[in-house]
Amino acid sequence: xxxxxxxxxxxxxFGSIAxxxxxxxxxxxxxxxxxxGPNGAGKTTTVAMIYCFLPVGGGTLTVLGxxxxxxxxxxxxxxxxxxxENNLDPDLTVVDNLLVYASYFGIPRxxxxxxxxxxxxxxxxxAKKNEExxxxxxxxxxxxxxxxxxxxxxxxLVLDEPTTGLDPEARHYIWxxxxxxxxxxxxxxxxxxxxxxxxxxxxxLIILDSGKILEEGSPVELVARHAGDNVIQIGIPHEHRQGLxxxxxxxxxxxxxxxxxxxxxxxxxxxxxxxSVSQMPQIxxxxxxxxxxxxxxxxxxxxxxxxx
Amino acid sequence: MSNSFPYSNFxxxxxxxxxxxxxxFTKTWKTNIFFNFFEPLLxxxxxxxxxxSFVGEINGLSYIQFIAPGMIASSAMWSxxxxxxxxxxxxxxxQKTYHAIVATPVQIDEVVVGDMLxxxxxxxxxxSVILLVITxxxxxxxxxxxxxxxxxxxxxxxxxxxxxxxxxxxxGIDSFSYFFTILITPMFLxxxxxxxxxxxxETVRILAWFLxxxxxxxxxxxxxxxxxxxxxxxxxAWLIVFIVALxxxxxxxMRRRMVK
Numbered sequence: 001x002x003x004x005x006x007x008x009x010x011x012x013x014f015g016s017i018a019x020x021x022x023x024x025x026x027x028x029x030x031x032x033x034x035x036x037g038p039n040g041a042g043k044t045t046t047v048a049m050i051y052c053f054l055p056v057g058g059g060t061l062t063v064l065g066x067x068x069x070x071x072x073x074x075x076x077x078x079x080x081x082x083x084x085e086n087n088l089d090p091d092l093t094v095v096d097n098l099l100v101y102a103s104y105f106g107i108p109r110x111x112x113x114x115x116x117x118x119x120x121x122x123x124x125x126x127a128k129k130n131e132e133x134x135x136x137x138x139x140x141x142x143x144x145x146x147x148x149x150x151x152x153x154x155x156x157l158v159l160d161e162p163t164t165g166l167d168p169e170a171r172h173y174i175w176x177x178x179x180x181x182x183x184x185x186x187x188x189x190x191x192x193x194x195x196x197x198x199x200x201x202x203x204x205l206i207i208l209d210s211g212k213i214l215e216e217g218s219p220v221e222l223v224a225r226h227a228g229d230n231v232i233q234i235g236i237p238h239e240h241r242q243g244l245x246x247x248x249x250x251x252x253x254x255x256x257x258x259x260x261x262x263x264x265x266x267x268x269x270x271x272x273x274x275x276s277v278s279q280m281p282q283i284x285x286x287x288x289x290x291x292x293x294x295x296x297x298x299x300x301x302x303x304x305x306x307x308x
Numbered sequence: 309m310s311n312s313f314p315y316s317n318f319x320x321x322x323x324x325x326x327x328x329x330x331x332x333f334t335k336t337w338k339t340n341i342f343f344n345f346f347e348p349l350l351x352x353x354x355x356x357x358x359x360x361s362f363v364g365e366i367n368g369l370s371y372i373q374f375i376a377p378g379m380i381a382s383s384a385m386w387s388x389x390x391x392x393x394x395x396x397x398x399x400x401x402x403q404k405t406y407h408a409i410v411a412t413p414v415q416i417d418e419v420v421v422g423d424m425l426x427x428x429x430x431x432x433x434x435x436s437v438i439l440l441v442i443t444x445x446x447x448x449x450x451x452x453x454x455x456x457x458x459x460x461x462x463x464x465x466x467x468x469x470x471x472x473x474x475x476x477x478x479x480g481i482d483s484f485s486y487f488f489t490i491l492i493t494p495m496f497l498x499x500x501x502x503x504x505x506x507x508x509x510e511t512v513r514i515l516a517w518f519l520x521x522x523x524x525x526x527x528x529x530x531x532x533x534x535x536x537x538x539x540x541x542x543x544x545a546w547l548i549v550f551i552v553a554l555x556x557x558x559x560x561x562m563r564r565r566m567v568k
Contacts, residue, residue, distance in 0.1 A: 014568065051411055053407070053410060053411065053567075054567070054568060055567060072415070073413045073415065074413075076411060076412055076413050077412075077413045079411075081411040083407065083408070083411065085404055085407070086404075087403070087404035087405065087407050087408040088408070089328075089403070089405055089408065090403055091332040091335075091403070091405075092331065092332065096331065100328050100331060101408070101412065103324050103327060103328070104321075104324050104325075104328075104409055104412035104413065104414050105412055105413060106320070106324070106413070152412075
């Protein structure tokens with residue numbers, strides 16, 4: 001089957017700044033594709049070109065087999081968009097938000113009403129049907145925005161940082177809903193700087209930094225490739241870094257120092273490394289934990305997602 | 309991301325945006341209508357009855373009869389221009405309604421046209437309300453007044469376009485007061501609403517000819533009083549040329565503002 005999105009040497013400049021700097025990727029039908037990266041990496045710019053809000057700066061981008069430069073109206077008709085900024089219509093009630101949005105697609109009123117009620121039910125918003133959107137909580141607003149993006153039965157749902165700014169409970173609630181949608185076969189494109197979100201939801205992802213792709217693969221693959229199973233995290237002053245490496249010896253697959261923290265990637269030899277370095281008196285704390293995407297990012301860029 | 313021929317944006321997509329604005333309007337029209345016809349009535353009372361008792365007849369008309377048609381014009385002008393300045397800017401900048409709509413099959417030019425149609429709608433509605441009120445006050449002697457809404461369509465387009473040009477340019481919402489101080493208020497005062505322009509020096513009269521409201525006031529006063537001559541067609545033509553010529557500019561400016 002043809003990929004639903006194909007980007008080739010995709011670029012976008014704002015003035016002299018390259019927000020997206022020649023990236024290639026494809027997205028297959030039915031997968032949840034993640035675009036991961038710190039703030040300012042070019043995630044939003046990339047998806048905004050996919051949903052035809054920003055004109056493509058260079059290279060080619062096709063969505064559902066069509067060039068975004070020439071077929072934006074047709075493409076937009078087949079996408080569901082959940083933007084980063086909440087832009088629900090504050091002049092309208094909850095259910096009218098869905099109905100009026102559907103009217104932009106030319107969906108007949110009766111069909112729209114049926115879908116709206118089903119969406120409100122699915123997102124547990126039925127009780128708020130006639131509420132003003134201002135009176136909804138942050139999590140409810142997000143759910144309503146996702147419901148709105150589904151009103152046209154899209155082929156692809158594009159979510160730009162869907163859970164940024166939400167509390168952990170609201171975030172898990174939204175993940176649950178997105179997993180349901182994924183199980184029903186919906187193609188999802190998701191940007192996030194939450195690594196847990198990416199590991200929970202994405203089948204495949206790209207890691208962006210400064211407009212370039214650093215890595216690409218499934219979350220499990222990426223972690224295995226770059227960080228192994230486990231990470232040993234150690235609190236240690238600068239001056240004892242060399243001593244620590246000497247103690248860990250040749251067993252180490254990789255390491256990283258950030259401030260007063262050391263990250264050791266021991267591969268299959270976690271126990272031996274733990275035994276040898278935990279003897280050092282200069283160590284503040286030592287902890288062994290499963291490796292995650294954050295470690296991959298740390299290792300690839302030498303800095304954390306939130307910046308160091 | 310836009311239709312290459314600007315006038316082709318008068319389409320079903322623009323109409324969907326217009327319908328969205330209408331849906332919102334149906335929830336708030338009671339308070340809106342009240343405030344919009346209250347102010348012209350204040351002018352009518354203060355100027356027409358108050359000042360009018362010191363002013364003799366103008367061209368054979370009582371002063372209140374002279375200014376009443378101008379109140380239709382000013383109400384229509386204010387409603388259309390505030391729709392496409394403050395209201396559009398709030399939707400664009402604060403509510404991000406424009407951003408939400410352009411993620412659907414509707415394109416930015418069509419959102420702008422939809423908003424301008426809303427301005428035209430309000431011009432016709434609020435102007436007609438004033439027409440109704442002055443009719444009840446016995447100030448409308450002619451059945452030609454039934455053609456007033458047609459003039460209000462032209463008036464609506466003129467000020468929707470001017471307002472939207474400003475909205476495409478302003479750095480922030482505070483700058484709209486310049487639009488009203490520099491453009492709308494002088495037009496309100498010097499387009500023959502309150503006194504015949506023959507009272508002014510020749511040069512001012514020539515300048516007034518370039519103001520769209522001048523032509524609107526002549527059309528409205530002639531229809532309300534039933535003094536209809538073929539010369540009115542020239543005033544209508546002036547307005548139509550103005551509307552057609554200016555139309556691409558607000559679309560261009562708003563597109564430039566939205567699409568980076």
